[in-house]
Amino acid sequence: MTENRSAVLESVPEGLFIGGAWRRAQEGRTLSVNDPATGQEIKRIADATPADGMAALDAAVAAGPEWAATPARQRGELLRRAFDLLTERSEEFALLMTLEMGKPLAEARGEVTYGAEFLRWFSEEAPRIQGRYGPNPEGSGRIVVSQHPVGPCFLITPWNFPLAMATRKIAPALAAGCTAVIKPAALTPLTTLAFVALLEEVGLPAGVVNVVTTSTSGEVSEPIIRDPRLRKLSFTGSTPVGRSLLEQAAQGVLRTSMELGGNAPFVVFEDADLDTAVEAAMLAKFRNIGQACTAANRFIVHTAVAEEFTRRVTERVQAMRIGPGTQEGVAIGPLIDDRAVAKAEALVQDAVARGAHLTTGGHPVPGPGTFYEPTVLSGVAHGSDILREEVFGPVLAVVPFEGEEEAVRLANDTEYGLVSYVFTQDLARGQRMIERLETGMLGLNVGVVSNAAAPFGGWKSSGLGREGGAEGIAEYLQTKYTLTPDPFAG
Template structure:
């Protein structure tokens, strides 16, 4: 390690066709430690020319990778899983340095993120098809699967390893070469991971990395090139809508994991101990900076006072500071803009009549910190009920009837994930049917798993990542008819 805590051999360039280099126009961009506001290092700030070169490399490498036996692709991914696991200390510390999450949570992300490598190493050898007589008896139907082709992967800053593995692993398993653009705030983990992939045997050109602060400039030449056949994006809904419009020009296959506004429902019969534990996980994991973070706590009026009292007591015991410091449970937000946004949303809720039970203040620097906060009686019209918070703020509203709770939960353009606590099995089944989300946590505050399909409905996106569904996003079906003889 250097005195910054970064790995000494950490790459800082663009990766194109197996070679690391500076940006085509020589530009660089600083990577900031959000716990201190200091520069960790600077990296190559990829230019449009780098994007075109990356697509050249992916297009050239694609046929060879697609024809690589599935078992060989699987073994490479399994080696990547083993190597990430072996180097868990290095990856966890790097994520905490560039993103800010507490080190214990960074270790959790290493475990979660590496599982996509193991899962899709197993799925690579299970790509199937079907064969059978057609209904008329006049021929045989053969359905085969083949990779869609070069894929452009755009990842966010909040889960630097897991978002890379969740997209790269299924693409490689399916036989697709990729160009990945990590967020400029947190590119270092992806750069280290890409280096690892080369070390475990991924051929040159199959994985190309173009970290850039000029997202629109490097994306346009890729989406306008007919050789690109797949776009996978995780980020905000407004940006997703723009990308979908651009992708339509070449009729690209798209996967969109967009914004969320997750409701967390607590019914009168809920196990309140479990609900409080689940609330702390669903709200404060990753400092609240997750699309799956619980956004709106919709609590039955009969248990609201006790729930608020319990979560307030738990929140007041949380420790804020650098994620590298032992015992810290709330790290910094990603940047000063995030602190401003969180503070503005709390102020708006208070202006609308919410009551503050703890927190509610920005913390003086260095670094970008905000107090973990609990608000009760959040009123209709408050931004907290309409927008993603992406900060450590827990806001509570109340309900009287099941219909009222479901209506409040569904009263949003988003539909990524919902959480519900109840011991009534019949009610639980009704909620599964009625809540308009792509995922649901029933009596749990954590739903993500590499073996399960991750994704939303409505303005939260389309397509799924993880599970058997995840590899299908990178495959297309081909039907062949063989006439009967």
């Protein structure tokens, strides 16, 4: 493992990728990337300045016309080659993600599979961009509707899914004929650098994708967003940051895609198959150590089954092994940093102070590394902070309810609306929940909903736009309507 670790880290470029070339940051600035399982530095890379960011935008703008004119089939074939090579190197990418982000290696392998699917999906969507043609109602002319690349894009990705968030944005942008500047999170930039190096290897033309890694995100991002040449902003991250970026994007009337925070309810009715619900709960809560916007946050469980559900999940959680993600059998790796540990600790303490019962876990794990015990809370009182705030950690909070109306009210009692989970064997009730829950996605008797072929996105403060599915490429296209004369007129 030590040999593999060294080889994988050495293979990652250290520079910025601008105009098809790897280069140092201006002023020679660098930033440190650390392993959250140890707190130790694993690599030092270029730390972009605002001038570097603008150089990246210059390169994307310059490459735009030629890439937009590249036949869709060629764009798709490049993405397909990237899919094939990424799949071939899945172990290297999985290890790299585990080293910089901390997730267990088995989950990192799953992310490679998931992230690669966006390359395959959008390689197939590229040649299927369509328009329409037909007579106008008056019969005096013909309507031609065509789709065109929106233009240069700025893509901002989060730290929790370093590969999948990059492919989910880059793939549809390239398929649509757009060029891009991507800015990965400073905490986990290495996977994006390795992935763009892979794109270069499969024939990506210079300037089509440019990467800026930086520790001063706001300073680098704002000039890019305010530049009138930029036409699209895609961001995945917290709702407060998303609101700030939307204000900046308003000046240029940019097309925006915002995948923001979540506070997912996990509703278990009295008639649910508890085996299915418990298995799904483990996935929906503890996947990625709970550090996912789709993670179940509020387990709203009918009083008739709340005690049994809590007992079963507690048993499962107590059996989970904590440790570095590179170790076999580890289910819970480190949280991303000290702030994440402090937040989980504060939310748990607040819930307990309000009367919740701690059935297992509930404490930080002494270092090295930033670990927090997987935790189960039962009888969480209304008004507890953990019911309002996104946990982003391995804490499962159970709230009892009595009837369907109360379940709907509790589930919708949040500013967020990214994803919900519902467990019932009553088909009619399931259909009612589909209609009544204020959510962009819903898992009915399943604990994982993400799929490259499906539109990922939320309602309310969880964001705007969709990623994945046929809807995903539409976010990078703009519509043109042309009226032509009646070709049969004398």
